[in-house]
Amino acid sequence: MDLLAVKAGEPIQVGEITGYRWWRYRFPPHHAPTQLLSWVPDRRWFPNTIFEADHSPDKGEHGVHGFKTPAEMIAACINGPESLVRRAQMTGCDGIVIGAVSMWGIVWQHSHGYRAEYARPIIFFEANGNRTKEALEDLNALFSIRTSGD
C-alpha cells in the first residue's frame, strides 16, 4: 500500500471496510478444488492471497466492488439471483456465491458501495446454481473461513 497516495486533508481510516458482493464459482474437472472468480473480469481469487485490483480505484470504475449492506446488494439484483446464475453459467461457471469481503488500500466510497484497491473474502453465506451446499462448504474451507459452530 502506497501511503504517498494520500492527498492533503484526506481521511485515513484504520481497519478494513466490509463490503458485500457476489462471485462466480466453478467445479473444475478431476476433483480439483472449487474455483472462485470475479464477476466481470475472468480473474481467480486464491486462498490466503490478497486480491489486488487490476487498476487503481482512482482510474475510472476500477477496483474491487462491494456493496455497503446486504440489502443494497440484493436490491442491485433486479432480476433476482437466477438471472445472475444464468449469466455465470454462460461463462462456464456453476453458479454464484454471495458473501462478505474485507476491503482496504485506496477506497472510493459510493452511495451504495465501495471500490477498493485490495480485498479478501471474509465469509460466503449463500450459493445459487449447481451443487450449492458443496460449493459453500468448499469455499469456506478453502479460504479458511470459520462458520458457525467452529
Add this chain to the structure above:
Amino acid sequence: MAEIGEPEKRILVVPNESPQEMPRTTPAPAQPTKVPEREPA
C-alpha cells in the same frame, strides 16, 4: 459488478492486521555511528 451508485469520497484504509507488512511512513532513525576507539600507541 452491478451499480454501486455515485462516487462520494476517497478514503485511505489501513488494515489493522499484519502490522509487519505496514509501510513505514518515516525512515527509521539513524543508528549512532560507533567510532572505533584508537589503539593506544
